[in-house]
Amino acid sequence: MTQKLVIIGNGMAPGRMLEHLFEQAPGLYDVTIFNAEPRVNYDRIMLSPVLSGEKTFEDIIIHGDGWYIENNVTLYKGHRIVDINRNARTVTSDHGVTESYDKLVIATGSVPFIIPVPGKDLPGVITYRDLDDVDAMLLAAQSREKAIVIGGGLLGLEAAAGLALRGMDVTVLHVMPTLMERQLDPAAGYLLQKAVEERGIKVLTKANTKRIIGTDRVEGIELDNGTIIPATLVVMAVGIRPNAGLAKDAGLAVNRGIVVDAGMQTSDGDILAVGECAEVDGMVYGLVAPLYEMARVAAAHLAGDTKPAFVHSDTPTKLKVTGINLFSLGDFADGDDREEIVLRDATAGIYKRVVIKDNRIIGTVLYGETSDGAWFNDLKKKGTDISAMRDTLIFGQSFQGGAPLDPMAAVAALPDDAEICGCNGVCKGKITSTITVKGLTTLDGVRAHTKASASCGSCTGLVEQLMSLTLGDAYNPAAVTPMCTCTELGHDDVRRLIKAKGLKSIPAVMQELEWKTSCGCAKCRPALNYYLVCDWPDEYADDYQSRYINERVHANIQKDGTYSVVPRMWGGVTNSAELRAIADVVDKFEIPMVKVTGGQRIDLLGIEKEDLPAVWADLGKAGFISGQAYAKGLRTVKTCVGSDWCRFGTQDSTGLGIRIEKFMWGSWTPAKLKLAVSGCPRNCAEATCKDIGVICVDSGFEIHFAGAAGLDIKGTDVLGLVKTEDEALEHIVALTQMYREQARYLERIYKWAKRIGHDEIRRQIMEDSEKRRAYYERFVFSQKFAQVDPWSERVSGKDKHEFKPMATVGFHQAAE
Amino acid sequence: MDHNWIAIGHIDDIPVRGARCVKTPDGKIAVFRTAENEVFAIEDQCPHKGGPLSQGIVHGRAVTCPLHNFVISLESGQALGADEGEVRTIPVRNIDGQLSIALRAAALVAAE
Ligand code: SRM
Ligand SMILES: Cc1cc2nc3c(=O)[nH]c(=O)nc-3n(C[C@H](O)[C@H](O)[C@H](O)COP(=O)(O)OP(=O)(O)OC[C@H]3O[C@@H](n4cnc5c(N)ncnc54)[C@H](O)[C@@H]3O)c2cc1C
Ligand code: SF4
Ligand code: FES
Numbered sequence A: 001m002t003q004k005l006v007i008i009g010n011g012m013a014p015g016r017m018l019e020h021l022f023e024q025a026p027g028l029y030d031v032t033i034f035n036a037e038p039r040v041n042y043d044r045i046m047l048s049p050v051l052s053g054e055k056t057f058e059d060i061i062i063h064g065d066g067w068y069i070e071n072n073v074t075l076y077k078g079h080r081i082v083d084i085n086r087n088a089r090t091v092t093s094d095h096g097v098t099e100s101y102d103k104l105v106i107a108t109g110s111v112p113f114i115i116p117v118p119g120k121d122l123p124g125v126i127t128y129r130d131l132d133d134v135d136a137m138l139l140a141a142q143s144r145e146k147a148i149v150i151g152g153g154l155l156g157l158e159a160a161a162g163l164a165l166r167g168m169d170v171t172v173l174h175v176m177p178t179l180m181e182r183q184l185d186p187a188a189g190y191l192l193q194k195a196v197e198e199r200g201i202k203v204l205t206k207a208n209t210k211r212i213i214g215t216d217r218v219e220g221i222e223l224d225n226g227t228i229i230p231a232t233l234v235v236m237a238v239g240i241r242p243n244a245g246l247a248k249d250a251g252l253a254v255n256r257g258i259v260v261d262a263g264m265q266t267s268d269g270d271i272l273a274v275g276e277c278a279e280v281d282g283m284v285y286g287l288v289a290p291l292y293e294m295a296r297v298a299a300a301h302l303a304g305d306t307k308p309a310f311v312h313s314d315t316p317t318k319l320k321v322t323g324i325n326l327f328s329l330g331d332f333a334d335g336d337d338r339e340e341i342v343l344r345d346a347t348a349g350i351y352k353r354v355v356i357k358d359n360r361i362i363g364t365v366l367y368g369e370t371s372d373g374a375w376f377n378d379l380k381k382k383g384t385d386i387s388a389m390r391d392t393l394i395f396g397q398s399f400q401g402g403a404p405l406d407p408m409a410a411v412a413a414l415p416d417d418a419e420i421c422g423c424n425g426v427c428k429g430k431i432t433s434t435i436t437v438k439g440l441t442t443l444d445g446v447r448a449h450t451k452a453s454a455s456c457g458s459c460t461g462l463v464e465q466l467m468s469l470t471l472g473d474a475y476n477p478a479a480v481t482p483m484c485t486c487t488e489l490g491h492d493d494v495r496r497l498i499k500a501k502g503l504k505s506i507p508a509v510m511q512e513l514e515w516k517t518s519c520g521c522a523k524c525r526p527a528l529n530y531y532l533v534c535d536w537p538d539e540y541a542d543d544y545q546s547r548y549i550n551e552r553v554h555a556n557i558q559k560d561g562t563y564s565v566v567p568r569m570w571g572g573v574t575n576s577a578e579l580r581a582i583a584d585v586v587d588k589f590e591i592p593m594v595k596v597t598g599g600q601r602i603d604l605l606g607i608e609k610e611d612l613p614a615v616w617a618d619l620g621k622a623g624f625i626s627g628q629a630y631a632k633g634l635r636t637v638k639t640c641v642g643s644d645w646c647r648f649g650t651q652d653s654t655g656l657g658i659r660i661e662k663f664m665w666g667s668w669t670p671a672k673l674k675l676a677v678s679g680c681p682r683n684c685a686e687a688t689c690k691d692i693g694v695i696c697v698d699s700g701f702e703i704h705f706a707g708a709a710g711l712d713i714k715g716t717d718v719l720g721l722v723k724t725e726d727e728a729l730e731h732i733v734a735l736t737q738m739y740r741e742q743a744r745y746l747e748r749i750y751k752w753a754k755r756i757g758h759d760e761i762r763r764q765i766m767e768d769s770e771k772r773r774a775y776y777e778r779f780v781f782s783q784k785f786a787q788v789d790p791w792s793e794r795v796s797g798k799d800k801h802e803f804k805p806m807a808t809v810g811f812h813q814a815a816e
Numbered sequence B: 001m002d003h004n005w006i007a008i009g010h011i012d013d014i015p016v017r018g019a020r021c022v023k024t025p026d027g028k029i030a031v032f033r034t035a036e037n038e039v040f041a042i043e044d045q046c047p048h049k050g051g052p053l054s055q056g057i058v059h060g061r062a063v064t065c066p067l068h069n070f071v072i073s074l075e076s077g078q079a080l081g082a083d084e085g086e087v088r089t090i091p092v093r094n095i096d097g098q099l100s101i102a103l104r105a106a107a108l109v110a111a112e
Helices: A012-024 A044-052 A065-070 A131-141 A154-165 A186-198 A245-249 A288-302 A373-382 A407-413 A428-438 A443-450 A460-474 A491-500 A506-512 A524-535 A549-553 A576-588 A609-621 A653-664 A725-742 A749-756 A758-767 A769-786 A790-795 A811-815 B105-111
Strands: A003-008 A029-035 A074-077 A081-085 A090-093 A098-100 A103-106 A110-112 A125-127 A146-150 A169-173 A202-204 A209-214 A218-223 A228-230 A233-236 A240-242 A258-260 A271-273 A278-280 A326-330 A339-345 A350-357 A360-367 A419-421 A563-565 A593-596 A602-607 A634-639 A673-678 A692-697 A700-705 A717-722 B003-010 B018-024 B027-033 B039-043 B057-059 B062-064 B071-073 B092-095 B098-104
Touching: A003 A098, A012 A029, A012 A288, A044 A131, A044 A154, A065 A758, A081 A245, A103 A288, A125 A131, A131 A146, A131 A154, A131 A233, A146 A154, A146 A218, A146 A228, A154 A169, A154 A186, A154 A233, A186 A202, A186 A326, A186 A350, A186 A360, A218 A233, A258 A271, A271 A288, A326 A373, A360 A373, A373 A419, A407 A460, A419 A428, A419 A460, A428 A443, A428 A460, A443 A460, A491 A506, A491 A524, A506 A524, A524 A725, A524 B057, A563 A609, A576 A602, A576 A609, A602 A609, A609 A790, A634 A653, A653 A673, A653 A692, A653 A725, A673 A725, A692 A725, A700 A725, A717 A725, A717 A758, A725 A749, A725 A758, A725 A769, A749 A758, A758 A769, B027 B098, B039 B092
Parallel strands: A003 A029, A003 A103, A029 A074, A103 A271, A125 A233, A146 A169, A146 A233, A169 A202, A258 A278, A634 A673, A673 A692
Antiparallel strands: A081 A090, A090 A098, A110 A240, A209 A218, A218 A228, A326 A360, A339 A350, A350 A360, A563 A602, A593 A602, A692 A700, A700 A717, B003 B098, B018 B027, B027 B039, B057 B062, B062 B071, B092 B098
16 A cells, blocks of 8 residues: 655755655656745755855756646645644644654754844845845845845855846855865965955955844844944845754754754654754764765665665865855864865966875865865875875876876766765766766766756866867867857856846847947847847846847848838738728839738838838738737737638637737737647648647637747647636736747747747746746736837838938939 | 048937937948947948948947848948948038048049
């Protein structure tokens, strides 16, 4: 019979434990999780990149909602367990849900420590532990005002760097004389302080907070020495405490953390504890590597294998602030029984120190240049006797054995059991053999199969070097293709940084992102213009000089320099009045060619540029607006006759198509966007090769996406089935907005979808109704500024200069 | 050289990083204004397939042809990068923003 496994807390440790458990003993347990945080399991380590804008929350999700469904796990989001009844073997949440268990796992993590000073409860004082804290910081950062971070450790510095990148004026208060004193010696701490200050962050050491000032919300901080520092945000990052209160109330043995044995068993035989809340052999942990080890052990025990036992190991510390390299491992305190070897290079900002006891490394601090970290870690772990290489040890691995080697050779020289990924405890041999056995060629593949580089990402470089070694030329490191020769940055980086740094004009982007040319080129400027239009619809002033000619003059340029004009015919439907107006315009301006397009409307070709406003004026009188046949934007919505006429029609495909086109016209998109609605699966509107298509069926509307019928031919995939027209519209609009916000310029939906994954798109649009609604609303907001007919604007005089020569020099004048 | 300066208008008639054209008996001339407010004039005909350069995107001291993306130097009239070709440049005079271009007297006479 399946047993009931209940887990309290849905953090990184139990998430990993379940992965092991489902692999080892699928179906053994019926799993229920209660999580106080209202969300799925995500990579908490990566909150700092989310804060700084280098990643989004979606990027750091470990198990999406689909994972819980697939594995039959019931997840209570936003339920805090308030009681464990060991006699009845039940747990009860603050929303009153009670669940019984055969086995219980407590994984409540840690709680941030709050220094007990007056004012600590004022609004505006927050800690740094979960996504809600990040959201609170981002909200505060919008003000661009002053922030204080209390605590100059790992978390505090990452928070400070993120807030500074978001435009806040940040001061770090640290009670000790140097930063990160638990991981760095004073010399490295000093270099770190300099690097932090170079980022515009003020650092005050030996700063003891006396009280937090403010009446309704925080206004500043007073230090012991009377100094007052104003601030609108105070982040406390002074340490964490194992979250063991619940276990204590239940009568379990609790010391600093919940006491467990090497098999992760608490003092109750049916209850295990894993993660930061657990205390093994007198130790509690705050980095994921040992927690993942706990997860592995706990999973084995749950699966019935009681052999695996937890063993302590030191985990190196790294700081995830872009541009600061530091590595710290083990014990580096001075002592009579210890020797140290130090290397300094002041100009290069490099500092290295190795602490040795009995000819064995017990601690390492590297600052500025950390590539030998893995090697030192390996020597320490194995307890290698270093006497033979003592003289050159500090120069690192490449120096041993004579001639300096390149970094690649250094990686090649690492033994197979050298640890590459500290977070996940993956060694070199596992990576290289998995690459070979599974035929992996991409970094994502290696991450998926080995977990290496899948947590904090600081070993990505090493993993890539291993891939190059194993695959040779077949591996082309994930070098980002720059947007163009004006920058080193790729499209994704630029998009992210525009948002992160709040850049709202092309010159601002070029300045802040260090463009190499003075005003860009014909490749980057239209892309930047689109990104800015998309991200700041209400604030950005569209730069016409950065638009391709067609979008600048709202017509399609032809090979002879004349233009073509395509008015909108909603859903491909027209009438005699419209056709008459077109006929009149054709006669009046002697338009040489009239053609029915592949997009169900009429194209007037061969019009002189000077005549465009007059042509539009006449078309406008008949109610026509621009069909945007030239736009990286919504082009056409093709329809078939549908249930109004067709004997097979199941729904009003024509009506829905017109409704969608009226809703979405005018929007700019990364590449052109074409839609179609067919009234039944016979698909006469060819909806299954469009960017987005709808196939009407008896039970509703099947939404399709990611088709193409241009340079590539690709049938669509199904996004999902919805019941009503309203839902169809909301889903289509949300999908479009997601695409608008994420794709690279000129990337059609099918290419974007291939890059980020069809399942991910389905998850966000079909399953996550909140997210869908938010996309939808952002689209609606931006339409307020986009739905202005460009033709009538120009008929009323906008951009007059475009349609007239600057001067006409006659024979008479010229000959003068 | 025998220059025949002809007034064509004011620099502000041209958008920054943009162009206007001037029709002359000697063909269409594209007059460009760069981000730095320099003014250049070249023949409005791409050396590739005759595309109207005045309709291109202006960047630095160059313009990208709207038809097939040749990049043409506004200073020299040469195609830049891997492409080959050249258009005629026309002297421009800028006095307090009042622009004039010099037309080839010979061509004008011939056209007459
Ligand atoms: C007019 C039209 C052909 C016609 O006479 O029917 C047409 C004309 C052009 N197409 Fe198209 N396409 C037209 C329907 C299509 C279709 C059919 C459709 O929409 O159902 C397709 C295939 C479907 C698709 O897009 O996947 C199509 C795939 C392309 C492509 C390939 C795009 C791709 O991503 O692979 C290009 C090239 C490009 O955009 O870079 C292109 C580019 C062009 C351009 C804009 C070429 C250019 O850059 O100058 C042509 C402009 C002519 C003009 O000035 O009007 N046209 N083009 C059709 C206008 C539709 C409309 O009413 O807006
Ligand atoms: C900003 C930041 C950066 C970090 N950087 C690194 C790094 O670079 N390297 C590294 O190794 N580690 C890093 N860490 C530490 C790492 O994230 C943690 O060690 C790890 O997440 C702990 O996992 P856990 O499963 O024990 O607890 P958590 O991931 O904290 O999960 C505990 C969960 O339990 C929930 N919970 C608590 N009480 C209850 C209850 N009564 N009922 C229901 N649910 C409850 C909480 O809401 C929480 O979601 C970082 C942490 C932070 C905050
Ligand atoms: S297929 Fe499209 S791009 Fe090609 S010639 Fe015809 S209209 Fe032009
Ligand atoms: S006509 Fe200018 S690039 Fe082809």
